[in-house]
Amino acid sequence: MARHSLWPRGFTGRVVVVLVLAVFVQFLAGSILIRTGETHIQRQDQGKRLAEQLLIAERIVKDANPPERMRLLGNLSTIHTRLTLIEGEPAIPPGIDPEALAIANAITEFEPALADHPLRLSLAPGSALDFSRRIEGALAIGDGLWIGFAANEAVVGWRVLLETTLRVGIIALFVLGSAAVLVRTLSAPLRRLSDKAQLIGTADRIPFDEEAGPQELREVSRALNTMQERLEGVITQRTQALMAVGHDLRTPLSRLRLRIDGIAESEDRRAALADITQMTGMLQELLDFFETGESRRAPEPTDLSSLCQTIAEAFGDLGAEVSYEGPDRLVIQGVYDHLARAIENLVDNAVKYGGAAALRLSADPDAGLAAVTVEDRGPGIPGAEIDRMMRPFERLDAARSDRLPGMGLGLSIAANVAEGHGGRLELANRTGGGLRATLLLATK
Amino acid sequence: MQISERIYHIALVEDDGALRTLLTRHLRQSGFPTRGYATAAEFRASTEQYDLIVLDVMLPATSGLDLCRWLRQRSTVPVIFISARSSHTDRIVGLELGADDYLVKPVDPGELVARIRSVLRRSQDAREGEGQDNVSIVRFDGWRMDRRRRELFAPEGPRVSISEAEFDLLGVFVGSPQRVIGRDTLLEHSRNRLPGNESGDRSVDVLVSRLRRKLGSVDGGRELIRTVRGVGYVFTAKVES
Numbered sequence: 044m045a046r047h048s049l050w051p052r053g054f055t056g057r058v059v060v061v062l063v064l065a066v067f068v069q070f071l072a073g074s075i076l077i078r079t080g081e082t083h084i085q086r087q088d089q090g091k092r093l094a095e096q097l098l099i100a101e102r103i104v105k106d107a108n109p110p111e112r113m114r115l116l117g118n119l120s121t122i123h124t125r126l127t128l129i130e131g132e133p134a135i136p137p138g139i140d141p142e143a144l145a146i147a148n149a150i151t152e153f154e155p156a157l158a159d160h161p162l163r164l165s166l167a168p169g170s171a172l173d174f175s176r177r178i179e180g181a182l183a184i185g186d187g188l189w190i191g192f193a194a195n196e197a198v199v200g201w202r203v204l205l206e207t208t209l210r211v212g213i214i215a216l217f218v219l220g221s222a223a224v225l226v227r228t229l230s231a232p233l234r235r236l237s238d239k240a241q242l243i244g245t246a247d248r249i250p251f252d253e254e255a256g257p258q259e260l261r262e263v264s265r266a267l268n269t270m271q272e273r274l275e276g277v278i279t280q281r282t283q284a285l286m287a288v289g290h291d292l293r294t295p296l297s298r299l300r301l302r303i304d305g306i307a308e309s310e311d312r313r314a315a316l317a318d319i320t321q322m323t324g325m326l327q328e329l330l331d332f333f334e335t336g337e338s339r340r341a342p343e344p345t346d347l348s349s350l351c352q353t354i355a356e357a358f359g360d361l362g363a364e365v366s367y368e369g370p371d372r373l374v375i376q377g378v379y380d381h382l383a384r385a386i387e388n389l390v391d392n393a394v395k396y397g398g399a400a401a402l403r404l405s406a407d408p409d410a411g412l413a414a415v416t417v418e419d420r421g422p423g424i425p426g427a428e429i430d431r432m433m434r435p436f437e438r439l440d441a442a443r444s445d446r447l448p449g450m451g452l453g454l455s456i457a458a459n460v461a462e463g464h465g466g467r468l469e470l471a472n473r474t475g476g477g478l479r480a481t482l483l484l485a486t487k
Numbered sequence: 488m489q490i491s492e493r494i495y496h497i498a499l500v501e502d503d504g505a506l507r508t509l510l511t512r513h514l515r516q517s518g519f520p521t522r523g524y525a526t527a528a529e530f531r532a533s534t535e536q537y538d539l540i541v542l543d544v545m546l547p548a549t550s551g552l553d554l555c556r557w558l559r560q561r562s563t564v565p566v567i568f569i570s571a572r573s574s575h576t577d578r579i580v581g582l583e584l585g586a587d588d589y590l591v592k593p594v595d596p597g598e599l600v601a602r603i604r605s606v607l608r609r610s611q612d613a614r615e616g617e618g619q620d621n622v623s624i625v626r627f628d629g630w631r632m633d634r635r636r637r638e639l640f641a642p643e644g645p646r647v648s649i650s651e652a653e654f655d656l657l658g659v660f661v662g663s664p665q666r667v668i669g670r671d672t673l674l675e676h677s678r679n680r681l682p683g684n685e686s687g688d689r690s691v692d693v694l695v696s697r698l699r700r701k702l703g704s705v706d707g708g709r710e711l712i713r714t715v716r717g718v719g720y721v722f723t724a725k726v727e728s
Contacts, residue, residue, distance in 0.1 A: 293571040293592035294503050300593040301509035323593055327573060334574055344645035349701045353648040356697060372704035374645040379638075380575050383648070 054233055058226045062219060070215045077207050083145065089178065089194060090149020093124065097192065098154045100126055101184050116190065123196060129189040133163060133181040140165040146178060160184065167193075232256035240267060248275065282333050289326045296322060325450050332435060332452040335381050335459040342376040342464070347413055347484075350379070351404050354386050363394040369404030375413050375486045377464055382484070385460035388453035389417040389480045397421030397477055406486065412466060413484045420477040429470050433458050457482060495538040495607055497521040500530050500554065501569070502546050510541070510594075517600045527554040537564060539603060539610075544570035544581065552584055559585040565606045569594050582635045612662070625661050627724040628711060630702075632661060641705050653698045656691075660712065660722035669719040695720060 051057050100119050104112050116126045139147045143164040151158040164180040177196070181189040232255065242249045248271055251264035300319050306312045348371055355367040386402070393400035397419025406413045424432055431437050435455040457480070458468040465485030473479050497519045501507040507523040514521040522537075524530040527549035530540075540558065544551040555566050566586045570577060573591040581589045587606045590599060623635040629642030639649045639657070649657065659668060659676045673691045695712060702708035713721045 290571040294506060297569075297593035298503070298506045298509055301506070301513055301596055304513060304596050319593065330573060340575065344643075346641065346645045346647045346704060348704060350648035352697070352700065353650050353653075357650060371700070372641075379646050379648070 053230075055223075055226050055230045058230070059219075059223050062222045062226070066215045066219050066222075070211055073211050074208050077211065081207070086143075086145040087149045089196070090146040091153045093146070093178070093180075093192065093194070094150040094154040094157060096121070096124055096126065097150070097182050097190060098157060100190050101157070101160070101182065104128065104184060104188070104190060123194065125193050125195065127191040127193075129181055129191045131187055133189045133191055135163045135165050135179055135181050135191075137163055139163065142166055143178060143180075157182065163189075229257070232260050236260055236263060243267070243271060282337075286330060286333055289330045292322075292326055296326075328450045328452045328456070331384055331456050332450075332459070335384065335456050335463060338378060338381060338463050340378045340381075342378055344374050345377040345379050345382060347373045347375055347377075347382070347404055347415065350383055351386060351402050351415065354383065354390055355402050358390055358394060358400070364399035365390055365394065365402060366400075367402045367404075369402075370406070373404055373406055373413055373486075375464070375484055377484065378460075381460045381463065385457040385482055386415055386417070388457050389415070389482060392453055392480070393417050393419035393421070393478070395421075408486070411486050413486050415482040415484070417480045417482075418473060418477060420473075420475075423472040423476060423478045424470060426472065429472075432470065433468060454480075495519055495603075496536070497539050497541060497603070498524060498530060498533075498535070498537040499541045500524045500527065500546065500551065501541075501543040502526060503543075510596075510599075513596045514541075514600070514603075517596075519600075519603065527551070527557075530554065531557070539565045539567065539607060541567050541569060541599075541603075542586070544568050544572065544577070552580065555581070555584045555586055563610070565610045567599075567602060567606060569599075579636065587635075624728065626727045627661060627664070627722075628707070629705070630724075632657065634658065639701075647701055647704065649698070649701060652694055653701070656694050656698055660720070661726045664722045664724060664726040667715050667718055667721050673719065 051060060096119065100116060103115050103119065107115050113128050116128050120126045139162065143166050147162055147164050150162070161183040162180065163182075164178065166176040167179045168176055178194040179192070181191045183189050236251070236256070239249055239251060249267075251267045253261050253264045253268065255261070256264070296319060300316075303312060303315050303319070306315075348369055351367050351369060355365040358365040390400045390402060398421070399419065401416075401418045403416040403418070404413070405416070433454050436451045438451040454468065454470075461468040461482050461484060466483035469481040469483065471479045471481075497514055499507060499510055499514065499521055501510065501523065502525055504525070507525065511521045511523045522533075522535065524533065527546055531554075542551040542555060546554070549557075551568060551570075555568070558564060558566060567588045567590065568581045568586045569590045569592055570581065571592045578589045587609070588602050590602060623633060625632045625634060631640040632638075633640075637651070637654050639647045639654070641647045655676055656673060659673055670691050673695075695714075699709050699712050702711050711722060711724050713723055715721055
């Protein structure tokens with residue numbers, strides 16, 4: 044959508060845009076109202092003054108001798124209004140300038156005695172500098188005589204308008220500035236909330252404060268807490284159901300195992316035994332996955348060196364080529380069974396895919412990490428697939444899963460264990476072919 | 488030491504009828520007169536004396552764990568748990584209650600018989616006062632060996648990994664400290680846990696060298712097992728329990 048470019052993404056930005064628009068509209072409306080109001084007051088005012096002056100002038104001029112009239116009118120002039128006597132048609136066009144109508148109305152309203160006198164009124168251009176205009180006009184007093192008048196003061200000029208506009212504008216800017224600060228303050232809890240919400244699902248439970256921040260955010264916090272509780276409930280239920288299935292299948296599997304013992308030695312019997320071994324392994328894999336995923340077990344000092352050696356030797360005894368290289372002793376804080384399971388899984392994968400494995404142990408005291416590296420010379424994993432392979436139940440391809448039994452949880456279990464030990468699992472293809480799996484574990 | 492000399496009677500408490508029948512049959516065929524019970528109550532009501540009890544952990548009403556606790560208050564009869572639950576916690580709870588072994592279903596019939604023999608031998612050794620087999624925790628030179636949980640801890644506490652075969656071997660050593668132990672004795676105790684296809688003596692040597700390497704992760708650990716050329720080995724440390 045095109046408007047996306049103008050519509051800010053952030054909450055603060057959006058509120059500021061709304062505020063700018065609102066303040067601008069208010070500013071415009073304010074300016075217009077002030078202008079109208081001022082113009083009206085000024086014209087009323089001018090009209091009244093003119094009316095008074097004109098009424099007095101009319102009476103004096105009517106009573107005075109013709110030669111005196113001009114002089115008297117001159118005397119009646121003020122610094123605001125100049126009065127002259129016009130004999131015959133005045134230079135001002137007949138009728139009333141529509142823009143000066145308010146003044147004319149004010150004149151006749153204020154002094155009804157002038158209402159029956161023909162009046163001419165126009166707005167003459169005043170100073171070229173500020174585009175102001177001045178009132179000029181003439182009032183007929185009979186006998187072909189007119190009293191001409193010209194105001195020295197401009198009808199609402201550019202400067203007056205500019206000044207008021209500036210004032211309103213400055214206020215608007217202040218309003219806007221403080222509003223932006225306020226919006227930032229208001230949106231801070233929202234930002235904190237969103238930062239926290241990002242963490243949902245990464246750890247056990249992210250508690251949201253239901254007692255802080257504006258009402259709406261408290262409600263969101265409450266909703267998020269409830270949501271997490273519900274999610275946790277659903278997940279726990281599912282996990283328990285799967286684990287129960289895992290446990291419950293073991294009894295019939297036991298029966299099957301014993302029944303097969305009664306069958307005479309044959310190819311089918313061997314195959315059936317292999318199937319049972321595979322099913323047993325799959326159940327164990329599933330249960331291990333859940334156990335390592337949400338372990339509550341306290342870590343204890345555990346020697347990784349002997350663990351790696353035991354695993355390498357156990358695979359060696361089964362006929363696989365697994366070498367070990369590393370220190371004689373490397374103690375970390377860990378859960379023994381989980382660590383054993385993770386390393387076994389990695390070595391098992393290496394042996395399955397690569398036929399042999401090189402197990403190495405090293406420590407990086409600066410980073411506070413121990414690294415268990417398992418390398419093979421198998422086919423490796425296509426670069427794009429590496430992340431996918433660490434997800435549960437994922438396998439490189441369907442064809443291979445027939446050949447290699449398991450549920451595809453081996454790497455997920457290793458990743459679970461690494462994360463449970465303050466580290467991570469890294470997979471990388473080796474130059475020259477093969478895969479390198481690195482189990483990084485915090486030493487403390 | 489020759490466990491084949493006498494007949495051992497086994498009780499099996501398992502609520503799954505078919506599994507009970509199958510296991511009972513298998514144990515009988517393996518030379519152990521066995522009687523099956525479906526519930527803890529049924530077993531308690533019996534007046535028979537048994538040499539070993541195989542207990543399913545999950546029994547209706549009174550669980551196998553409760554039954555084990557009840558048994559332990561009355562006798563030292565060896566108990567082997569069979570359980571559908573494989574977690575560390577379940578295993579530890581079972582062993583802490585005083586069970587001698589803990590097997591996860593599906594139980595490999597051959598493995599079960601091997602474990603029964605092993606537990607019987609251990610309890611017989613203990614009765615005859617040979618070694619410290621009845622003691623759960625054994626200490627030597629700062630090391631701690633938990634025989635029930637089958638865990639080994641180095642001085643200062645870190646857990647050291649050790650294979651089942653190595654653990655059995657170490658068990659023989661700590662059972663007869665500062666005495667020359669012949670290869671044949673070690674071989675006998677480590678039956679069917681030997682690595683690879685090596686000949687017996689060679690396998691014992693491989694096991695000893697692996698065990699030495701692990702003990703050697705601590706200064707002076709390698710010297711704990713000394714070779715007596717042509718005869719066997721000596722475990723040099725003083726063993727405390």
